[in-house]
Amino acid sequence: MLSCKDVAARASALIDRELSMREALQMRLHLIMCRGCRHFVRQVRLTDRLVARVANADQPPDPGPEKLLAILRDKRPPGR
Amino acid sequence: MRNRQDDAALVAGLVRGDETAFRTLYARHTPAMIRVACAILGDRASAEDVTHDTWIAVLSKIDGFEGRSSLAGWIFTILVNNARSRVRREARSISFDAGGAEDGLAAAFDGRGRWKQMPELWEEITPERIVAGRRLADHLLAAIDALPPMQRAVIVLRVQQDLDPAETCRILGISDGNLRVLLHRARLALRNRLADLL
Ligand SMILES: [Zn+2]
Numbered sequence: 001m002l003s004c005k006d007v008a009a010r011a012s013a014l015i016d017r018e019l020s021m022r023e024a025l026q027m028r029l030h031l032i033m034c035r036g037c038r039h040f041v042r043q044v045r046l047t048d049r050l051v052a053r054v055a056n057a058d059q060p061p062d063p064g065p066e067k068l069l070a071i072l073r074d075k076r077p078p079g080r
Numbered sequence: 081m082r083n084r085q086d087d088a089a090l091v092a093g094l095v096r097g098d099e100t101a102f103r104t105l106y107a108r109h110t111p112a113m114i115r116v117a118c119a120i121l122g123d124r125a126s127a128e129d130v131t132h133d134t135w136i137a138v139l140s141k142i143d144g145f146e147g148r149s150s151l152a153g154w155i156f157t158i159l160v161n162n163a164r165s166r167v168r169r170e171a172r173s174i175s176f177d178a179g180g181a182e183d184g185l186a187a188a189f190d191g192r193g194r195w196k197q198m199p200e201l202w203e204e205i206t207p208e209r210i211v212a213g214r215r216l217a218d219h220l221l222a223a224i225d226a227l228p229p230m231q232r233a234v235i236v237l238r239v240q241q242d243l244d245p246a247e248t249c250r251i252l253g254i255s256d257g258n259l260r261v262l263l264h265r266a267r268l269a270l271r272n273r274l275a276d277l278l
Contacts, residue, residue: 003193008185012264016245036198043202047271048239051224054217055112055240065106067132069099071139076097 002030007037011044087151094142106135109152113159115236119229120163130166134159153247156237160251183268202278216277223273230254231266238263 002010007030013019014027031038093101110131117127117134137158145154190196224232230252237248238259249259 003189004195005185005189005193008188008268009183009264012260012267015267016260016263018260036195039199039201040195043199043275044267044271046202047267047274050220050274051235051239051270052242054220054224055236059111065103065135068106068135068139069102071136072094072097072099072102074097075095075139 002026004030004034004037004040007031007034008040011041014041015045015048087147090151091142091145091147094139102139105151105155109155109241110135112236112241113156115224116156116233117159117163118225119233119236120160120167122229126166127163130163131159134162137162149247149250150243152241153243153251156241156243156251183265184272185268199275200278202274216274219277220270220274223270227266227269231262231269234259234262235266235270239267 007027010019010023010027014024019027031041090101090105094105113131113134114124114127117130118124121127121130134155138155141158145151149157188196224235227235233252234248234254237243237251238245243251245256245259249256252259254262
């Protein structure tokens, strides 16, 4: 029987589907019975989604892409 | 994971000098590139330099991109190689170890491994709302930047940039087991930080 501590230690493996069948089953049994752990696993999943989101809200730096655009323009076939 | 069709369209765009394709890629990867470079180099100015140089390399080598890795994987490979050769060139000594020996939950459980205080349901929190309220987003970005270097690199590549595990290991030169430990610690550190804030 897994403890809550065991579940927390395997939360990442659960999310990444890296648990063996047996471990996954043990986790599922614990999660059915334990609201705290259900919440915890959801918190970790939500953390992932937030991390992915804030990355996209992050601003690229100065000077930004402007200097690079000149290099890009040189790649265009002549006459365009 | 982003699909290879999307990659192919962007690569074709870059090859013919299409500005929209470039701006899309630049906005998608640059903040993450700076974070990963900063994890290796230890300072932001050098990280921005290396990122800029990496884009120059990407633009000049794009015609040779063969699609054996994802486009993002290819870009981050160039980035990490550039950052590491700069570390060597400048004889910097950066400790690139795992850091954060445990998961920050030691005090969360009783002697029988049960929650002392039950984790709450973060019901009111959705990614959409978080980003609308800049404050929490800023805290989360700061928490990412405060992670030990390797955890930072791993969470950025795996979770923010959605690279697959094998590609992430190859780029950073770490084992699969190492990746799992680093990712788990990074996730829990960020989860714990959010739990403090909410
Ligand atoms: Zn539990």
